[in-house]
Amino acid sequence: MSDKIYVFDTTLRDGEQVPGCQLSTGEKVEIAKELELLGVDVIEAGFPISSPGDFQSVREISKAVSEPIICGLTRSVEKDIEVAADALKYAKRARIHTGIGSSDFHIKYKFNSTRDQIIERAIRATKFARNLIDDVEFYCEDAGRADIEFLARMVESVIAAGATVVNIPDTTGYCLPEDFGNKIAYLMNHVPNIDKAIISVHCHNDLGMATANTIAGIQNGARQVEVTMNGIGERAGNTSLEEIVMILKTHKQMGYHTDIDSKKIYLLSLLVSKMMRMPIQANKAIVGRNAFAHSSGIHQDGVLKNKDNYEIIAPEDVGVPNNSIILTARSGKAALNYHLKRLGYYVEKETLAEIYHKFLALADKNKDIKDEDLIKLMGGKIVDSHIEIVDVKVICGNSVEPSATVELLIQGEKIAATATGNGPINASLRAIDKIIKEKVSLDEFLVQAMSKGSSDTGKVHMRVDHKGFMYYGFGVDEDIVMASVKAYIAAINKMAFFKKAKKHHVRATATK
Known part of the structure; x- marks a missing residue:
């Protein structure tokens, strides 16, 4: 029996913080509906007090979506929390996501405060939010750099104040996977009321370790992951939804699962990319255009014989129509023959070697081999x-x-x-x-x-x-x-x- 991992999608909040990627309310609603079909458990729809547009987006998403929990972000400020509750009043299932800094960097330089004062503000905000909405998530901002004993004290305090979920973010992407995993394990073992809440992880990718840190969090007790489509987000981005989902699906021996319909990943990835005007890097895991493309002759031959030789995920499992055998000067006879057959040319085995030599000369010259190049090579008229x-x-x-x-x-x-x-x-x-x-x-x-x-x-x-x-x-x-x-x-x-x-x-x- 595997443990369910709850998927908290923050594409419409943290993901939208990318410069130049702002969405209209209508676009947010369209993406939210697709996230519902994908099977996410929570949609963080926005930061209601930040602007009238964000408030309206949270309200309209609350009306349009019925299955996932709809979440609004706040600071540990009563006015923020009141506005969020108002924006969420039409949600079938609502959550307020409030919090405050937990590292000494934030306590001293951002809030000009003390640890005790920060704990008091955290408790007060959690209780206030809980009086308005039953489901309250508390984020301990910059937990990745926080003193672990103080972090444990903060987590215990907000759970006692009514938090149903506690978010442990690596806000700056600072942690190594082993360190982040140990941090979650410490909380699981040293916070006496930890069983009264779900521990969530929210990792940034500043050092390229967001996905690894999130997996480490899961392995040490976290049961909610905060992710975005295509890994978009502040600075270098957030943990990628598609990567976490497919890691857990591929490594079933880990004993975890999500309710995500992975076959819907690719089309939603393209929709988010298009609407946010943010291209997906070609070699992006799972959804990049090269994720299932093969250009090396050795790899192409292996894939054509059996896809499992070089593909640990079937393209169809994430909604990609098929893999790509790309013809380059590094391609072998198997790849050339594959494309010739696709174009309707069935070549006798003994003549393939001669055609292949001509193909290599053409590939060295043209670099990008098109179908029309192959037709010319075969003497066809185009x-x-x-x-x-x-x-x-x-x-x-x-x-x-x-x-x-x-x-x-x-x-x-x-x-x-x-x-x-x-x-x-x-x-x-x-x-x-x-x-x-x-x-x-x-x-x-x-x-x-x-x-x-x-x-x-x-x-x-x-x-x-x-x-x-x-x-x-x-x-x-x-x-x-x-x-x-x-x-x-x-x-x-x-x-x-x-x-x-x-x-x-x-x-x-x-x-x-």
Whole structure:
């Protein structure tokens, strides 16, 4: 029988503290509904007294979500707590999250106070909150650097005052996993009323140890984890929800479980990334675009023979459609043959070696091997399915609605369309959608400067979804609109090749 670990999601509070990632109330409600479907136990919806917008967001989320506990953050200030209780009045299950600093750094330099005075404030705030709402969580801010005996005294005091959950945060990401685990173990063994509350851990990633510290906390008695989607949050971020969930799911021998539906992780990760305008790093565990991508020939051969050789998590378990076998100069014959079969080329074994030598020469030259490169390598004609850009014209400014007219060459025919959008790039992509008459969803859009300066060349990376398949496109141009159009067309061309290849399965030999 495994122990349940409660998942406290703070994407909408701590996660939203990232500069430039603020959300509207409507966006917060949409994410909260998806978090409910994901199966989180608690949603920290905001800090109600901080702004009218945060107050409204907590109130609207309380109305829209019924299963998870809805939590509002406060300081150990009565006015904060009153406002939070008001914001939470429509919640089916409400929690006030109040607290104060516990380290001597905070006590002396933040509050200009003493340990005894801080304990008194903690007790007073907990009792006041408990008189308004039955479920009160108390955070001992900067517990990672707090004196352990004083921390134990604080925890005992707030539990006696009515706290149902006590949060032990490594606020600055300072602790080593062994030290943090020992801190939780000390509290479990030295606080006499510890059985009257759930111990929670809230770890930051300043030294890259948030996930490891959270696991150490669980192993030593914590039963609630405070996490965010994609690990977003203040400074270097928080513990990543997807990492904790999949660690516990992968290591069943640890004896812990969550109620998270892991198959919903990937799509929610993309939604949060898109709404918060914060790209997911390519090598991010679980949800990064390279998390299930293989480019080394040895790894590719192993995965193609049996995924378990190099994948400890099935992509489908987190909602990723499939893994990716990326063709590079490091790829082996197995990977090349896999992609040739995908395109409809069934190559005789004795000719594969000859094709492979030509492929390596091409990969050394081109770096990024596309489907059309393979079709050319096999002597196929790609003109019929290749989409080329003829012309792009955009109109934008602060007094006009952005619009774009795009002309493409498809199968020898020039086709143009005009569309409006929220900017010149969006308008251009909508015009292309009108021409191709296919439903394409833009899942990732990244812009990278090639060097420096306002006249720099820009590189655009896009990931698009078409009928459950992911396609990537890259575009480079001094004009960022043109770079974006090139990237979008590059991704669409891969769809065209894929569809065409499925219709024309041929048995091929190497071309001379």
